Structure formats: structure tokens, C-alpha cells
Amino acid sequence: MNNTYYGKLIFELSKEGRRGYSLPKNELDNYKLDTLPAQLMRSEAPALPEVDELTVVRHYTNMSNNNFGVDTGFYPLGSCTMKYNPKINEDMAAHRDFTCLHPLQDVDTVQGALEVYYNLQESLAELSGLKEFTLNPYAGAHGELTGLMVMRSYHASRGDNKRTKVIVPDSAHGTNPASAAVCGLNVVVVKSRPDGTVDVDDLRPLLDDTIAGMMMTNPNTLGIFEHNIAEIAKLVHDCGGLMYYDGANLNPMLGVCRPGDLGFDIMHINLHKTFSTPHGGGGPGSGPVGVREGLEQFLPSPRVVRHEEEEGHHYTVENGDQSLGFISGFLGNFAVVMRAYTYILTLGHEHVKNVGPLATLNANYVKESLKDCYELPLTGVCKHEFVFDGLKDKSTGVTTLDVAKRLLDYGFHAPTIYFPLLFHEALMIEPTENESKETLDAFIEVMRKIAQEAKEQPDMVKTAPHCTPVRRLDDTQAALKPIITYRELATQE
Amino acid sequence: MSKIIEGLCYSESHEYVKVEGEFGYIGITDYAQHELGNVVYVDMPEVDDEVTAGEEFGAVESVKAASDLVSPVSGTVVEVNEALEDEPGLINKDAFENWIIKVQLSDKSELEGLMDAAAYKAMIGE
Numbered sequence: 091m092n093n094t095y096y097g098k099l100i101f102e103l104s105k106e107g108r109r110g111y112s113l114p115k116n117e118l119d120n121y122k123l124d125t126l127p128a129q130l131m132r133s134e135a136p137a138l139p140e141v142d143e144l145t146v147v148r149h150y151t152n153m154s155n156n157n158f159g160v161d162t163g164f165y166p167l168g169s170c171t172m173k174y175n176p177k178i179n180e181d182m183a184a185h186r187d188f189t190c191l192h193p194l195q196d197v198d199t200v201q202g203a204l205e206v207y208y209n210l211q212e213s214l215a216e217l218s219g220l221k222e223f224t225l226n227p228y229a230g231a232h233g234e235l236t237g238l239m240v241m242r243s244y245h246a247s248r249g250d251n252k253r254t255k256v257i258v259p260d261s262a263h264g265t266n267p268a269s270a271a272v273c274g275l276n277v278v279v280v281k282s283r284p285d286g287t288v289d290v291d292d293l294r295p296l297l298d299d300t301i302a303g304m305m306m307t308n309p310n311t312l313g314i315f316e317h318n319i320a321e322i323a324k325l326v327h328d329c330g331g332l333m334y335y336d337g338a339n340l341n342p343m344l345g346v347c348r349p350g351d352l353g354f355d356i357m358h359i360n361l362h363k364t365f366s367t368p369h370g371g372g373g374p375g376s377g378p379v380g381v382r383e384g385l386e387q388f389l390p391s392p393r394v395v396r397h398e399e400e401e402g403h404h405y406t407v408e409n410g411d412q413s414l415g416f417i418s419g420f421l422g423n424f425a426v427v428m429r430a431y432t433y434i435l436t437l438g439h440e441h442v443k444n445v446g447p448l449a450t451l452n453a454n455y456v457k458e459s460l461k462d463c464y465e466l467p468l469t470g471v472c473k474h475e476f477v478f479d480g481l482k483d484k485s486t487g488v489t490t491l492d493v494a495k496r497l498l499d500y501g502f503h504a505p506t507i508y509f510p511l512l513f514h515e516a517l518m519i520e521p522t523e524n525e526s527k528e529t530l531d532a533f534i535e536v537m538r539k540i541a542q543e544a545k546e547q548p549d550m551v552k553t554a555p556h557c558t559p560v561r562r563l564d565d566t567q568a569a570l571k572p573i574i575t576y577r578e579l580a581t582q583e
Numbered sequence: 584m585s586k587i588i589e590g591l592c593y594s595e596s597h598e599y600v601k602v603e604g605e606f607g608y609i610g611i612t613d614y615a616q617h618e619l620g621n622v623v624y625v626d627m628p629e630v631d632d633e634v635t636a637g638e639e640f641g642a643v644e645s646v647k648a649a650s651d652l653v654s655p656v657s658g659t660v661v662e663v664n665e666a667l668e669d670e671p672g673l674i675n676k677d678a679f680e681n682w683i684i685k686v687q688l689s690d691k692s693e694l695e696g697l698m699d700a701a702a703y704k705a706m707i708g709e
Contacts, residue, residue, distance in 0.1 A: 508647040508648055509648075511648055511650075514618055565621070565646035566621040566623060566646055566672070569623035569624070569644075569646060570623050570671075570672075
């Protein structure tokens with residue numbers, strides 16, 4: 091890991107009059123700036139940095155070296171599949187034939203792009219066991235909202251307006267209750283059993299004709315497969331509700347089992363998780379939403395429709411009468427769609443089936459190799475991720491936060507900590523299917539070493555990290571008195 | 584070892600009620616503040632709001648997590664601890680001294696459903 095911090099701003103490198111470009115000659119002469127309305131005119135020149143090209147290149151290269159990414163090292167973040175983004179995805183998304191398209195072009199001139207959209211939609215439908223997908227939502231949580239809007243549209247279409255509640259397990263991702271609230275639905279929490287799965291006995295009394303549906307992640311946020319899913323789906327369907335599948339944990343299921351076959355009616359997929367498109371700050375994201383047969387008419391507009399013709403296929407872009415409306419401009423983040431489609435084609439029918447099993451194998455390998463040093467509250471086989479409840483030996487006072495900080499010293503990204511909330515010292519690990527056994531072994535060795543250090547030099551672990559560009563940050567002050575801009579930093583000093 | 588005060592009523596979700604006549608002072612326990620870590624924000628109701636036993640009335644946000652505040656009793660809010668707006672960390676300094684809301688109790692029999700100090704101590708395993 092890089093251990094020098096580069097903290098300059100491009101504005102600090104600015105030198106008056108310096109240029110790194112030359113603009114082409116202005117070929118327009120029939121415009122008059124002074125006819126613009128006054129409120130559109132600048133009163134002073136914009137404060138742009140004046141720098142030469144080499145300075146710009148060094149600035150951004152040095153700044154990128156401050157970052158830790160999946161291209162730099164192992165990134166075992168639980169609850170969020172952080173898998174490698176193959177470079178071929180970038181090549182395809184950057185292909186000139188796609189990057190030069192305009193969304194308002196005539197559909198006859200963008201048949202190739204619509205074919206990609208349609209084919210990905212079909213691939214996702216086949217992998218998930220659902221009827222049709224929209225690729226329009228911009229991210230996972232946006233997909234959740236869209237999916238819940240489909241749920242509402244379905245109930246409204248039947249004139250059933252009293253269904254205002256959505257059931258969410260207490261182990262759910264925070265986005266589930268948030269999406270439900272944004273959609274105007276009330277959240278009802280169902281408890282988990284000691285083994286981490288939904289408590290069916292706690293669920294039963296919650297079910298009545300006010301329930302719009304239930305949101306679930308399977309495997310859940312603890313990495314445990316909800317083995318009662320068939321019974322849960324039946325109970326929810328029997329009361330008239332729909333089952334929503336949060337696709338955040340789809341990775342271990344890929345090629346093994348399909349949400350549609352488990353009884354789910356609506357789902358979203360995070361393309362930036364399961365289908366290897368850039369994640370987090372590297373976005374933009376994409377959260378396709380799929381529905382079972384009978385719900386496709388509610389999907390957002392526009393939809394890409396394929397027409398069979400004698401000389402091949404023809405694609406059109408259509409707005410439906412019963413559609414819930416527009417949730418994005420045009421057809422979502424098309425460049426992300428290109429990447430996900432490339433990933434599926436790269437793996438092919440045969441290898442896409444290995445994603446789930448390998449992700450599961452890697453997680454179980456790490457879990458079994460560390461459970462003598464770290465507290466494993468839920469034993470048994472996990473899926474793609476698992477949770478430790480801190481160090482086994484708690485007498486040293488070394489917490490999960492300290493372990494996570496110490497990992498940075500060894501060049502690994504910290505796992506997810508203090509989520510899920512079911513355990514006090516939660517430390518959540520997801521290796522994904524991408525990592526080699528050598529990488530996993532190196533991580534295991536470091537985790538074991540930290541457990542040893544916690545006993546022998548607890549104060550050293552409690553003050554970690556020691557070898558990173560910045561040392562331990564003050565989370566409390568950052569939350570209470572955040573310094574958001576460079577100007578605020580200057581006044582502080 | 585967390586501090587537990589005799590004579591208060593405790594809920595399973597780690598709130599306490601300190602009863603004084605018709606009024607109850609509601610806050611989170613010392614154990615809860617310790618588990619949460621440094622509190623950075625307290626979301627409180629307003630005076631005259633109604634709270635209901637078993638229902639959310641606000642939230643405590645720490646560097647680790649945001650947790651709902653669940654009212655152990657029903658009643659009307661007569662006062663909120665405004666000091667927590669500027670200095671939420673007071674809860675970490677003394678969770679029992681720094682209550683969050685003061686409520687006029689509407690049903691004192693609800694107190695019987697809460698735990699006493701000994702039962703709460705047993706629940707948190709100390």
C-alpha cells in the first residue's frame with residue numbers, strides 16, 4: 091500500500107497565464123453575446139486552474155495513488171460484492187460505435203445498442219427465473235424503489251388500496267426500509283431466529299390484508315440461506331402480498347438457484363456487484379428490476395421491445411399504458427449495461443454457473459481457517475459471506491474497529507464492520523469468486539497475526555494504522571464538525 | 584461493567600424510565616451508550632408529541648450505527664433535553680443523568696411490564 095499522502099489541490103498548482111491546451115479557431119461569427127438575458131451572463135471570469143498538461147497528469151496520478159481499490163489489493167468487504175472489473179468490460183463500453191450514440195437518435199440507427207439492452211434483459215431474466223427486466227434504474231436502491239413502485243402499481247390496478255405495509259427482516263440492508271419509506275409504504279420489522287434466518291412464527295401474525303409485500307435478501311445479510319423461503323413465500327402470497335428479492339446478495343446464487351423459482355415476484359440486481367461493473371465511487375451504478383409474468387406491464391417506461399421480422403429482428407422503444415412511468419432519462423446507464431453484458435458473454439453459459447459455487451467456497455475457506463481466532467456466532471456452511479463477532483479473546487480490549495484498522499497496515503482493505511447490527515462486534519467478510527487461494531492464504535495469515543498481536547501488543551493494535559498515509563481518523567469529530575471544503579480547512583488552520 | 588441504577592424501569596431495547604410522580608424521564612442505558620460508542624446526533628420528538636409504548640420516538644446516531652429509540656411507556660412529551668442538540672456526547676458521559684425526553688405518563692400500569700434493575704442486569708449478562 092502506498093504510504094505517502096498526496097494532498098494538493100489542482101488550484102494550488104495554478105499559475106496565472108499557464109495553458110495546457112489551445113482551442114480551435116472559432117468558426118462562428120453570427121452570434122451576439124450581449125443579447126443574452128442578464129441573469130445568464132457571468133459577472134466575472136470562472137475560477138479555473140491554469141496548469142500545463144504534465145502537471146495535470148501528475149496531479150491526478152498522485153491523487154489516484156491515495157486510493158485503495160480492487161486493482162490495488164484484496165477488498166474483502168462483506169454485504170457488498172466488491173469483485174474485480176475485467177478490463178474487457180471497459181474496452182467494450184468505450185467502443186466508439188457505442189460511445190458516440192445519442193439517446194434521441196432515430197431508433198433505426200441504434201438497433202445494435204437496443205439489441206445489447208434487450209439481450210442483457212433476457213440474460214438476467216434467464217439467470218433469475220423471472221419474465222422481464224427493465225435496465226432503467228440507476229442504482230440498487232433506485233431499483234428497490236422501482237420494484238416497490240411495481241408492487242404498488244399491481245395492488246392499485248386491482249383497486250386494493252389498503253395495502254400500505256412492507257415487511258422487512260431485522261437483518262435487512264438499510265436501503266430496504268428506506269426505499270419502502272420513499273415509496274410511501276410503512277415498514278414492519280420481522281425478527282430473526284438465533285440461527286440468523288427469518289422467524290416464521292414472528293412473521294405469521296403480521297400477515298393480513300394491509301401487507302403489500304415482503305422484502306428479503308437471500309442469502310441474508312449474515313450470509314445464511316433462508317431455508318424456509320418456500321414457506322415464507324407461500325404465507326406472504328396467501329395473504330395477497332408480493333415477494334421482493336433484494337439482489338445485493340445474488341452472487342452466491344448465480345448459476346445455482348433462481349429467485350423466481352424460490353417464489354419471488356419482483357427483484358433488483360446490482361450490476362455493479364454481481365455483474366462486475368464499477369462499484370461505489372467508481373460508478374455509475376445500475377439496478378435492473380425484474381418481475382414475474384403478469385407484472386411486466388407495470389415496469390417503467392421506456393421498454394425495449396423486439397419484433398420478429400423475416401430478415402431478422404427489429405427493436406423499438408415503447409411506453410406502456412399501465413407502466414408506472416419514467417424513473418430515469420431514456421434507458422438508464424447504458425455504458426454500465428455494456429459492461430455487464432460483456433461480463434456475461436465472457437463467462438458464457440458454462441462458466442457463469444461457477445460464480446456462485448466459487449464465491450461460496452472462498453468464503454467458507456476463509457471462515458473455517460479463522461474460526462479458532464475469531465468468534466463465529468453462526469456455524470455451519472455460509473454462502474458468499476460470513477460474520478465474525480470480533481476476536482475470540484475479548485480480554486485484551488481490542489475491538490473489531492482496531493482489527494480493521496490494523497489490516498490496513500498489512501495492505502488489505504478493511505472488511506465491513508459493525509454491520510449487520512445483530513452482533514456487537516460484527517466483522518463481515520466476502521472474498522468473492524475472483525481471489526486466488528494464495529491471496530486468501532495471505533489474508534488468513536495476516537488475520538491470524540493480528541489476533542496474536544492483540545494478545546501481545548494490544549496498545550499497538552488499538553492505535554493502528556501505523557503505516558498508512560493518514561493515521562487513525564477521529565470519526566466523532568468528523569461527524570460532529572465535518573470539514574467539507576478546502577476553504578473551511580484553511581480557516582481551521 | 585455497565586452502570587445500572589436501582590429504582591428505574593428498563594426495556595428490552597435498552598431504554599430506561601425514571602418515574603417522578605406523573606412524569607417519566609426516558610433515556611438510553613449506560614450499557615446502550617457503551618455499545619453504541621460516541622454519540623454524534625440525537626433525533627428527538629417535539630414537546631406535545633405523543634409517544635406510544637413499544638413505538639419509535641426518535642433515534643440515536645453514533646459513529647458505529649443509527650439506532651431507533653423505542654418508548655417504554657405511552658404519554659405526552661412535556662420536555663426534551665435540548666442540551667443534547669449541541670452536545671450529543673453528554674449521553675456517553677452519563678446516560679442516566681442525561682435523559683432524552685420527559686413524558687407525562689398516560690398509563691402507569693405499563694411500568695409493570697418493564698424490567699427492574701436486577702432483571703435488566705441479568706438480561707445484559709452482567
